[in-house]
Amino acid sequence: MPDEVLNDISHRRYNPLTGSWLLVSPHRTKRPWQGAQETPSKNTLPSYDPKCYLCPGNKRAQGDSNPRYKNTFAFVNDYSAVKETQQDYHPETNKDDVASLLLQARPVTGRCYVLTFSAKHDATLADMTPEEIVPVINTWTRIYASHLSPSHPLNGQAAYVLSTIPENPDGEVTPPKHQLKNMQIFENKGAAMGCSNPHPHCQIWTTSTLPEEPGKELVNMRKYKSDTGRHLLGDYVKLELEKKERLVWENDSFVVVCPWWALWPFEVLIISKRHVRALVDLDDKERLEFAQAVQEVARRYDNLFETNFPYSSGIHQAPLDCTEEEAEMSWFHMHFYPPLLRSATVKKFLVGYELMAEPQRDITPEQAAAKLRDCGGELYRKSLQ
Amino acid sequence: MPDEVLNDISHRRYNPLTGSWLLVSPHRTKRPWQGAQETPSKNTLPSYDPKCYLCPGNKRAQGDSNPRYKNTFAFVNDYSAVKETQQDYHPETNKDDVASLLLQARPVTGRCYVLTFSAKHDATLADMTPEEIVPVINTWTRIYASHLSPSHPLNGQAAYVLSTIPENPDGEVTPPKHQLKNMQIFENKGAAMGCSNPHPHCQIWTTSTLPEEPGKELVNMRKYKSDTGRHLLGDYVKLELEKKERLVWENDSFVVVCPWWALWPFEVLIISKRHVRALVDLDDKERLEFAQAVQEVARRYDNLFETNFPYSSGIHQAPLDCTEEEAEMSWFHMHFYPPLLRSATVKKFLVGYELMAEPQRDITPEQAAAKLRDCGGELYRKSLQ
Ligand SMILES: O=P(O)(O)O[C@H]1O[C@H](CO)[C@@H](O)[C@H](O)[C@H]1O
Ligand SMILES: O=P(O)(O)O[C@H]1O[C@H](CO)[C@@H](O)[C@H](O)[C@H]1O
Numbered sequence: 001m002p003d004e005v006l007n008d009i010s011h012r013r014y015n016p017l018t019g020s021w022l023l024v025s026p027h028r029t030k031r032p033w034q035g036a037q038e039t040p041s042k043n044t045l046p047s048y049d050p051k052c053y054l055c056p057g058n059k060r061a062q063g064d065s066n067p068r069y070k071n072t073f074a075f076v077n078d079y080s081a082v083k084e085t086q087q088d089y090h091p092e093t094n095k096d097d098v099a100s101l102l103l104q105a106r107p108v109t110g111r112c113y114v115l116t117f118s119a120k121h122d123a124t125l126a127d128m129t130p131e132e133i134v135p136v137i138n139t140w141t142r143i144y145a146s147h148l149s150p151s152h153p154l155n156g157q158a159a160y161v162l163s164t165i166p167e168n169p170d171g172e173v174t175p176p177k178h179q180l181k182n183m184q185i186f187e188n189k190g191a192a193m194g195c196s197n198p199h200p201h202c203q204i205w206t207t208s209t210l211p212e213e214p215g216k217e218l219v220n221m222r223k224y225k226s227d228t229g230r231h232l233l234g235d236y237v238k239l240e241l242e243k244k245e246r247l248v249w250e251n252d253s254f255v256v257v258c259p260w261w262a263l264w265p266f267e268v269l270i271i272s273k274r275h276v277r278a279l280v281d282l283d284d285k286e287r288l289e290f291a292q293a294v295q296e297v298a299r300r301y302d303n304l305f306e307t308n309f310p311y312s313s314g315i316h317q318a319p320l321d322c323t324e325e326e327a328e329m330s331w332f333h334m335h336f337y338p339p340l341l342r343s344a345t346v347k348k349f350l351v352g353y354e355l356m357a358e359p360q361r362d363i364t365p366e367q368a369a370a371k372l373r374d375c376g377g378e379l380y381r382k383s384l385q
Numbered sequence: 386m387p388d389e390v391l392n393d394i395s396h397r398r399y400n401p402l403t404g405s406w407l408l409v410s411p412h413r414t415k416r417p418w419q420g421a422q423e424t425p426s427k428n429t430l431p432s433y434d435p436k437c438y439l440c441p442g443n444k445r446a447q448g449d450s451n452p453r454y455k456n457t458f459a460f461v462n463d464y465s466a467v468k469e470t471q472q473d474y475h476p477e478t479n480k481d482d483v484a485s486l487l488l489q490a491r492p493v494t495g496r497c498y499v500l501t502f503s504a505k506h507d508a509t510l511a512d513m514t515p516e517e518i519v520p521v522i523n524t525w526t527r528i529y530a531s532h533l534s535p536s537h538p539l540n541g542q543a544a545y546v547l548s549t550i551p552e553n554p555d556g557e558v559t560p561p562k563h564q565l566k567n568m569q570i571f572e573n574k575g576a577a578m579g580c581s582n583p584h585p586h587c588q589i590w591t592t593s594t595l596p597e598e599p600g601k602e603l604v605n606m607r608k609y610k611s612d613t614g615r616h617l618l619g620d621y622v623k624l625e626l627e628k629k630e631r632l633v634w635e636n637d638s639f640v641v642v643c644p645w646w647a648l649w650p651f652e653v654l655i656i657s658k659r660h661v662r663a664l665v666d667l668d669d670k671e672r673l674e675f676a677q678a679v680q681e682v683a684r685r686y687d688n689l690f691e692t693n694f695p696y697s698s699g700i701h702q703a704p705l706d707c708t709e710e711e712a713e714m715s716w717f718h719m720h721f722y723p724p725l726l727r728s729a730t731v732k733k734f735l736v737g738y739e740l741m742a743e744p745q746r747d748i749t750p751e752q753a754a755a756k757l758r759d760c761g762g763e764l765y766r767k768s769l770q
Contacts, residue, residue, distance in 0.1 A: 010494070011490045016489075036579070087393060089396065357699070
C-alpha cells in the first residue's frame with residue numbers, strides 16, 4: 001500500500017500526464033446523500049428498435065438509410081461538431097491590438113464519425129465477447145490507418161494493417177479531403193454521460209488541430225523522456241505491476257489500473273505493456289488482448305453496482321500528422337471516466353469546487369481498485385445470447 | 386459583432402485566464418435530442434422545512450442545532466473535504482526513485498464552511514432583492530477578512546471592513562488554527578449541479594494549498610501584466626464595454642458578460658470595473674452594486690427558460706496568504722457555470738470529447754449574451770413576498 005496515512009488524510013495527488021493536481025478526501029463518502037438520484041438502467045431494450053437511427057436497415061435523421069450491417073458500421077455524423085469544408089477564416093493578429101490578444105479564435109475543420117459496435121440494439125461491450133469486440137478494434141484501426149498523413153512515421157504499419165485486417169463490407173471509410181491533425185475515438189455510455197441513443201456506438205472526431213488533452217499529455221511525456229531517458233507510461237506500468245495495489249487486471253499485453261491520479265471514483269486506464277504508439281502497432285494477438293481488456297473493464301463496471309454502468313471512454317495515441325519524435329513519445333492508452341460513486345443511483349458531481357478550484361475525489365484509487373478486482377467473473381445479468 | 390463568419394464555422398477560442406483553448410460549433414444545436422431530460426424544478430417548497438438541516442432552529446446530521454438566524458448563518462461543514470488537523474505526512478522525494486516522480490502526494494489541510502443565504506427554505510438569489518443579498522456579501526467579506534495572513538497586503542482593508550460591516554449575531558467565524566493559503570467561495574444550485582439541499586446556501590472551502598484554477602489564473606494574469614504593463618481583466622472589461630456584443634448588463638461598478646471563451650452554454654462572468662483585488666476592497670456602494678449584479682444574473686437565468694436555473698458559481702480573488710505582487714495581480718471576478726442548453730430540460734453534457742480531447746460548446750457566447758440581454762425585467766414566477 002502507499003503510506004497508510006493516505007487512507008485517512010486529505011491530500012493532493014499529481015497527474016504526471018496532464019501536469020496538474022487533484023484533491024483526495026478519503027473520509028468524505030460518509031456524508032448522507034439527499035441530492036439527485038440517477039435512474040438505474042434496466043436492460044429491457046429490444047434487440048432491434050424500428051425507431052433507432054443506428055439499427056441496421058433504418059433511416060437516419062437526414063434521410064440516409066443504414067445498410068443491413070453485421071457488426072460495425074461507420075458513417076459521417078449527420079450533426080458533426082466539425083466539418084471538412086467551411087468558409088475560410090484568417091484572424092488578424094497584431095501584438096499592439098488588445099482585441100487580438102483577448103479575443104483569439106482559430107478555424108477548425110475535420111470529420112466526425114459515428115461507429116456502431118454491434119447490430120444488436122441492446123448489446124453493450126459488457127455483453128459482447130472479446131471475439132465480438134475484435135471487429136470494433138479492427139475498424140478503429142482501419143479508420144486510424146486511412147487518415148494518417150502521407151509522411152507519417154507509422155505509414156508502414158498502416159499499410160500492413162490495411163492489407164491484413166479484413167475490410168468491412170458495410171461501408172468503408174474514405175480518406176479525408178484535407179490532412180487532419182488528430183483523431184479522438186470516444187464512447188459516451190448511458191444517459192448520465194450525455195448519450196442520446198442506447199444502441200452501442202462510439203464517436204470518432206478528427207480535427208485539423210491537436211486538442212488540449214492529448215496536447216498536454218504529449219508535452220508531459222516528452223518532458224519525462226528528456227528528463228529520465230525513459231517513457232512515462234512505460235515506467236508507470238512497471239511500477240503498478242510491482243506495487244499491485246492499483247492493479248485491476250492484466251493479460252500479456254495490457255494492464256488495467258485505477259491510476260494514482262484518478263479523478264472519477266472508478267476511473268481506470270488501460271495501458272499497453274510494451275511501447276505501442278498507436279492502434280496500427282498492435283498485432284492480431286494484441287488486438288484480441290485489447291478486446292479482452294475492454295471487455296473486462298465494461299463487465300466489472302456493470303458487476304460493481306449491478307447496473308448498466310455509465311462512462312465516457314477514449315483512446316490516446318500518436319496524432320494523425322506528426323513527426324518521428326512525436327510518434328516515439330506517444331504511448332497507447334485508453335481512459336474510462338465513470339460518474340457513479342456509491343451505487344447505481346448516486347453519482348459524483350464534478351461541480352462547484354471542482355470547476356472553480358480543483359478536481360476533488362472522495363475515495364482513494366486504491367479502494368476503488370480493490371472493489372474492481374473483486375467483481376470479475378460472469379456478468380451479473382443474463383447475457384444476451 | 387466579431388467576424389460574422391464565426392457564427393457559422395467551427396473554431397477554437399482562447400481562454401486567456403487559463404491559457405487553454407475550447408472548440409465552438411455554432412451550428413450544432415440543430416441536432417435532435419433523444420437523451421436524458423432534466424426535471425424542470427417547480428417552486429413548491431415550503432418556506433420552512435422541519436427536515437432541512439439548514440433551516441433556522443433545526444438539528445443537523447451530527448447533532449448540532451442551528452440558531453434561529455435571520456439571514457445568513459455560517460458553520461463548519463459536518464462532512465468537510467479538508468480538516469484543520471490531521472495526521473502529518475511528509476512524502477519522501479528522491480529524484481532517482483521512479484515512484485517519487487509518478488506517485489506524488491502532498492497533505493492538504495483547511496476548513497470548509499456552509500453558509501446559508503436566507504432563513505427561508507424556498508428563497509433563491511433570484512427571489513431575493515439586492516438589499517437582501519447584501520448580508521450574504523457582507524458575510525463573505527467578513528469571513529475572507531478574518532482568514533487573511535498576518536502579513537497580508539490587504540490587512541488594512543480587512544481591519545476597516547471588520548470594524549464597519551455589522552457582525553452577524555448568529556454565529557461569528559473564528560480565525561483558522563493554522564494560516565491557510567486560499568479561500569474558494571462557491572454555490573452549487575440545483576440537483577443537476579450536485580446540490581443536495583435546496584435551502585439557499587453556498588460553501589466556502591479554505592485550503593493550505595493554492596488550487597489549480599486560481600493558480601492558473603494568477604499565472605496568466607501575471608504574464609499579461611508583465612507583457613503589456615496592464616491588467617488582463619482591466620483590458621478585457623474595457624474591450625467588452627466598447628464591443629457590447631457579449632455584454633449582458635452593467636452598473637457603475639460591475640459588468641456582466643458572456644466571456645469570449647465561455648464554455649458552458651450560458652456561462653457568465655461578473656467583473657469589477659475598477660481594480661478590486663478582493664472582497665475587502667469593495668466599499669458599501671460597491672457591495673450593494675455587486676449584490677445587484679448577482680441578482681441580475683440569477684433572475685435572468687430563471688427567466689431564460691422559466692425554470693429554477695441550475696448553476697455552479699464561484700468567486701476568484703487574492704489568496705489568503707500572498708505577496709504584495711500576487712495581491713496586485715488579482716482582479717475580483719465571479720464565474721457562473723450553468724449546464725442548461727436548450728430548455729429547462731435539456732442540458733449540455735461535458736463528457737466524451739470534452740473530457741478526452743477538448744471542451745466544446747454549441748452556441749456562440751454572442752448568441753447566449755443576446756438571449757440573456759433580452760430576459761431582464763420581473764422574475765417570471767411570482768416572487769416569494
Ligand atoms: O458538499 P455537497 O454539497 O454535499 O457536495 C456537492 O459539492 C461538492 C463540491 O463542489 C462536490 O464535491 C460534490 O460532488 C457535490 O455533490
Ligand atoms: O454527439 P452526441 O452523442 O449527440 O452528444 C454527446 O457527446 C458530445 C461529445 O462528447 C457532447 O458534446 C454532447 O454534449 C453529448 O450529449
